[in-house]
Amino acid sequence: MAVYTQVSAEQMAVLLARYDAGELVSAKGIAEGVENSNYLVETSRRRFILTLYEKRVDAGDLPFFLALLDHLAASGNAVPRAVPDREGRQIHEVAGRPACLIEFLPGVSVTHPTPAQSRAAGEALGRMHGSLASFTGARPNTLGPAGWHALAARCGADLDAISAGLGARVAAELAYIDAHWPADLPRSVIHADLFPDNVLMRGDAVTGVIDFYFACTEVRAWDVAVTHTSWCFEPDGTGFHADRAAALIAGYEAAFGLSEAERTAFAVLARGAALRFLLTRAWDWLNTPADAMVTRKDPLAFLRRLDFYAGAERGLLLGA
Amino acid sequence: MAVYTQVSAEQMAVLLARYDAGELVSAKGIAEGVENSNYLVETSRRRFILTLYEKRVDAGDLPFFLALLDHLAASGNAVPRAVPDREGRQIHEVAGRPACLIEFLPGVSVTHPTPAQSRAAGEALGRMHGSLASFTGARPNTLGPAGWHALAARCGADLDAISAGLGARVAAELAYIDAHWPADLPRSVIHADLFPDNVLMRGDAVTGVIDFYFACTEVRAWDVAVTHTSWCFEPDGTGFHADRAAALIAGYEAAFGLSEAERTAFAVLARGAALRFLLTRAWDWLNTPADAMVTRKDPLAFLRRLDFYAGAERGLLLGA
8 A cells, every 4th residue: 555666757757758648747656556556647638547566466467457447438437447558558667567557537435435325336336247247358266265265274373363263263154155155146257346445436426446456257246245345334344334235235236236146145245255355354464564564454354244244134234 | 655644535524624625526645755644635626735744743843834834935935835724724633633734736856856957956945045034933953963963872883783884984974073063154944855855846847845844943054965965966875966966056056145154164064964864864774674664765875975075075066
């Protein structure tokens, strides 16, 4: 969430010269997104986000992500496209990294979504799923069910150092999900990380969906479950907001829709969503020095969600 | 240089409601300045920088800094004023920190200044010194000669862990400066940190001078020496650029001017400037974990400058 690679004004000017973008006016390193370096760049004509891809994004995946964003934008979704230069190139090298100059989208991320904002997020997700029915790209989900097993194995006994009994709890949850995972539900490319951080809004309207770097091919309704687990609780995993959940699902239904099979499987999908973030946060927790400048996010915030989903009635989850 | 305190969109909206600033459109945490948290905030009417003051800036010093910026701006210098709200208040509390909503200034910082850019920086510094002749505020320089002694003592024997013999070199330099410091030269409030980072430019024109949080009362020409040491070398302290130095001094002369006594003392002032940054970087180096997310800046980059100034002819330093 920091700026890992410094880009000088002189280097930016060289990149901008490849575009009909006017003269460099301002450039600020911004703290945003996954482990990339980002700059908000303003020229005499327009604004861009300059993204340098650091280790967490595989450069080989970039063409997939850019094609996905182009497809979504062409279908009317507000997503940030990588802008092609005069020669049509979208991917450049800046300061030794793969880099893209990306459309700037207005809007702010909300921290405490209202039901109206949750509904708008559900609608935006549904519209994307509708558009993605005709997208032919594919990318494996390394953080799907098989990935959770691998990640739990890598964390190993250290899980109990985070919280006594966490290792056994994760093992039991993995067994439950293996037995109940609805692998036969429709699959699609999905966003897979639609936290409030990744939705830009003005008031109650979505102005942009960002940060597609976890996008992958997966059970489509799992995307709704990831959104549900990230929008409908307090950040620490307490205080389920049934009103937000009902609005989120209503918005998704209005724009796309859940089948009866997807509704039936929703609690399992939500347990899988909570487990995914529990495990990635646990791994980061165990591998981030306590005195590092990055904030370690509490894995137990998603254990609380997991506990909630394991005991919740379908009607409460889906608002019907 | 990171965002230390998270400010939610909801908290920003509460602050903006105190201003006639329109509706929140965008907000990005930016990596800029000393150890404050900064956001680039856009409303439907204008842009601001929201600064939250973290530990390095003493809240008791804020009225001095704000009065300084108001004075400089009123005299026609391009500096970022803290914008008063409808009731005239400039200092607020946001997320538990003292905070100001500050004018956004365009421009980028250059990494490899040209002589024309160096001249413009010298002129901007000279204009500020002219304006500051009528500024009545005062603030002690905790990083002046007495402060260097204190900082060297706090680093102690660890200086030699950075480079063999550094402790003795620093002690000898402190003794030299004690014997030769031109304490009788004219004093003024000065910027005291006018690195290229802190000068915003478009092309060869200065569009803003920022980051006044080291501003203090000191021998005025020392400000020119600090600017000289930060503009006229490669970042690692090698490669003195005589053309930049001549242009910087010519710009300062055109806007304000150095007396014969200041020219005579310039090498001592420059040795003091190099020692100041050598010591603060050494302290940060010794007190920053090697695996921290912040970049440790090499203290020896300023030892090389110190060596240069100790052996340089006045004509080479000043371009005449």
